[in-house]
Amino acid sequence: MRLFITRPMPDAVIDRARKEFDAVLREETTPLSGDEMRAALRDYDLVLPTLGDIFDAGVFADVAEPRCRLLANFGVGFNHIDVNAAKAAGIRVTNTPGAVTDATADIAMTLILMSARRAAEGERLVRTGEWQGWHPTQMLGLHASGRTVGIVGMGRIGQAIARRCHFGFGMDVRYFSRSPKELDFPAELDGSLAELAAAVDFLVISVPGGADTRHLIGADVFEAMQPHAHLINIARGDIVDEAALIAALEGGKIGGAGLDVYEYEPKVPAALIALDNATLLPHLGTAALDVRTDMGQMALDNVAAFVAGRDLPNPVN
Template sequence: MKPTVFITRKLPDERVEPLREKFNIRMWDSEDEAVPVDLLKKEAAEVDALWTMLTDTINSEMMDNAPNLKIIANMAVGFNNIDVQAAKEKGIIVTNTPDVLTETTADLAFALLLSTARKMTSSEKELRGGGWHSWTPMGFTGMDVNGTTLGIIGMGRIGEAVARRAKGFNMRVIYHNRNRKENAEVRADFVANLDDLLHEADHVLILAPLTEETEGMIGERELSLMKKTATLISASRGGIVDEVALYEALKNGTIWGAGLDVYKTEPVHVRHPLLTLPNVTAVPHIGSATVQTRHAMMKLNAQAIIDVLEDREPANRVG
C-alpha cells in the first residue's frame, strides 16, 4: 500500500504531481482558507506525511494520535507553529524551507522600510482619494533612508541580505543577535545591548524568530528608547512586538512610523487598531510572496516528503 500525504492547502498541480506518482495524495480544497482543525486532526491520525503551512498548528496532542506520521514538511522558514520537541520525542521529522526565500524576503523588508520612511502608503491614499490639491513645501514629507543608521534585530541569512542592500543606501548598519555573527561584520557592527541599538538606530528592523525569549520583546519600554523620528519595521513574526504598546507609541508620537508585514494574530481584521493609523504601512505577510520563491519552497517540501517516505535523510531538517 502506498504511503499517504495530506497537504493542508490547495497547491499548484505541477508541484504536487511528483508526489502523486509515488504516494496517495489528499489535499484541502481551498487555497485561501486554512484547513479546519477537526479535519487536520483527522487527517493527521491517518497519514504518513503532513505538508503544512505556517497557519497550521501541529501540537503534541495531534501527534499523539498520529501513529503513522513520519514527517511534517512546513512551508516556511519558521516552525513555531509546530511542537518540534514533541515531534523529536515521537520520531517525527520536521523540515522547513530556508535559503530559497532569503533574498525575496530581504527585498520586501527593505521595500517596507522605504515605503514607511517615505509615507508611500498614506500619500498614495491621499492621491487616490482626491486629497492632493497642490505641491506644498512640507507636504507628504518623510524621513531619510540614505545615510542613516539601520538597526537589525536578528542577524540571520535575511538580516545579512538586508545589510547588503543597506550599504547601497550608504547606511550604517548595526545589529543585535543572541550570538555574535562575526561573518556579518563586514557590513554591520555588533551591539551587545538591545537598548543601545534602539537608542542609536533611525530605522529598526525586526528579523528575529519567535521564541519564548523574543515573544513580546519590543514593548512600551523598548519603544520609548527609540528616537521620535525612528521607524520600526516588523518582518519576521508578529508576536515579537507588543501591538498595544506599538499603537500607543505611534498614536502619541513616541516613534515616527511603523511598517508591518506580520501580526500577532493572522489574518488581521480590517478594524485592527494599527490599521487605523496614517503612520503605519501594512501588508499581509508577503515576505516570501513571489511566484519564483513560493514554487521553490514547495519544491523543497515535496522533496523532503519523498526523501523521508523513501527512507532517506531530508535536507532542511529541524527536528
Template sequence: MSDTQLLICGKSFKQDERDRLSTAYPAVFVDGPGDMAGLDSTLRASIRAVAYKGHAPFGAEQMDLFPQLGVITNYGVGYDAIDVEAASARSIAVTNTPDVLSDDVADLAVGLMIAQARTMIRGHAHVASQRWAKEGEIPLNRKVSGSSVGIVGLGRIGREIADRLAAFKCEIHYSSRSEKETPGWTYHPDVVSLAQAVDFLVIALVGGAETKGHVTREAIQALGPRGVVINISRGTTVDEGALLDALEAGEIAGAGLDVYENEPNIDPRFLKLDNVVLQPHQGSGSVETRTAMAELQLANVAAFLKGEPLVTPVN
C-alpha cells in the first residue's frame, strides 16, 4: 500500500465511478471525511490526492491528516463542503467539475417550473389513479410562457436557465453582485427588488457561507401571492423556515425544489404541502452528466499527479 496516491472519499460514489478512479491509480476508499482519522498513518502519508464526493464538511483537521496532500478534486460544481481557505493556506489545490453539469441543472430548473405551474404531479396522479374517468378534469392551472422570471445569480447555470426561458418568451430579470452583459435582461442589485419584479424566482447561486440565507424572508414575501420559488442551488441559499411559512400560509403560490437545508432528511413540513414539486437533489443526475463529471474529476487527479496544470482549479 506504500505507493497509494489517491484517497477516494464519499459513500455516494457509484461503483463504476470508484472503479474508474481506482483503475487509474492505486487508491483507498473511505465513506466520508469522518473516517479519515481512522486510516493508518503510513497510508495517510502516501496520499497525494483526494477524490471527494459529498456534502459532509472537509476542513483543516482532515487536511492535516495527509502531509503530502496536494489536491482535493471535488465531484460537483459546488465545493461548499470543502474549506478552500484552509486548503489554500496549506498549498492544497481544490478542483471542481463546472460546465459539464450546467445543462442538466438548467433542464431540471425548467422542468420544475413547468411541473409546478402546470400541476404535472397532480395531473399524473389523476390519470394513474383513474380519477380522470371518475371525477373529470383537474383544475385549470398556470401559464409558464411569457411569465416574468428572476434569476438569482447569473453564473454559468443561471445563464443556461435564462437562455432556455427566453425561448419561452419569458421576461428575464436577474440579480448578481454586478451587472452583466446580457441580451437585454433586467438587472436588479438586490434580491428583494428582483422578487418584487417577477412571478418566478429561480435560485442559481453558489453555495457556502457567503450566500447563506441570501433569499431572505423579505424577498420571499416580496414575491407575493403569484410567486413561485424554484431552487436548484443549495438549500442554504434560502431562509427555508420563511419559505415554508409562506407556502403554508399561501403568501406565495408554490415552489419547485431540488435542494433543502437538511438532505435527505428534509423538513417534514414540505411533505404536507400540495403546491410544491420536490426532487431529491438530482440536478446533475443524468447518466451522461455524471459520467462527464467523473471523467473531469479523474482528469484533475491525473493532471496533478503528472505535474500538469489542473483542468478546473478553484483556488
C-alpha cells in the first residue's frame, strides 16, 4: 500500500514511514491544493494529512472511485475533514488524541500568563529601546494566582488546563460543557456560556472546531465578560468571531486576549496585530519535537493497524 504524507514530519516519523510503508513525502509546508487532494485520493491507498488540508465534501465528490481507504490525520482536531463524506466514499478517518493534551494545555497557561501580565507588550517595549526603567506603576497587569478560570469544553485538554490553573495557581474552576464531568479537582458547572463568561477572570476556549462551534464566542459573550477578564483561545480560530473580539478589545470591554489560533489562519487582521492588549502566537500548541514525534507515531500506528487489518486505535468515523 502506498502512503502519502502531506507535510514534512520529524525525522523519526519519516524514518519509520519509509521503513514500514511505501511512503511518499511531500516537501512543501503549505496545505494541499484542491488538485493535490484529489490526486491523493486517486493515487494513494493511505494519506496522512494535517491541519489546512481541507478534505471537504466537494473534494470527495470529485473523485468517483478513490483508491484511498484511510485518512490518518496528524492532529486531534479533524474539522478540516468531512468525515461523513469520507465514510460515504468508503474512507476511514483517524486522529491523534492524547499526544497533544499536555503541550496544548501548557500553551494555554503560557497565554494566560502572557496576557494577564502584559508580557508581549513588555517585550516589545524592551526590543524597541523605549523602556525607561522600572517604577512602581509600570505596566500593571492582572495577578493570575487565586483568580477564577472558566473552561469552555471540559474534555481532555480542558481538564489538563483546569488542573494547571487549580493546583498550580490556586484558581477556582468553573466550566461550561454539554454534560457534567467527573473530575479529580473541584469545579462548578455553569448553566450557560453567558453565565460562565460573567463569573470568570480568564475564559479559556477548549472545544472542537466545526460547524457546531463556529462563532460560539461572539459579541454576546464579550458583553457578559468582566472588563478586566481575558479570553484565551487554543482550540480553533473560527470558534471566536474575530471581528467581535477586535471590537471588544478596542472598546475596552475585556482586559485582553491570548490567541494561538485565528479565524482565517494564517491571515491575522492588521487591527488585531495593532492591539497591545492582544497576545498573538503562531499556532504553537503542539510545537515541541517530542510531541510532534508522538503525534506522527500515533498517526502511523493507525496506518499500521489498517494495513494489518486490525481495529483502528483512534477512529473518528
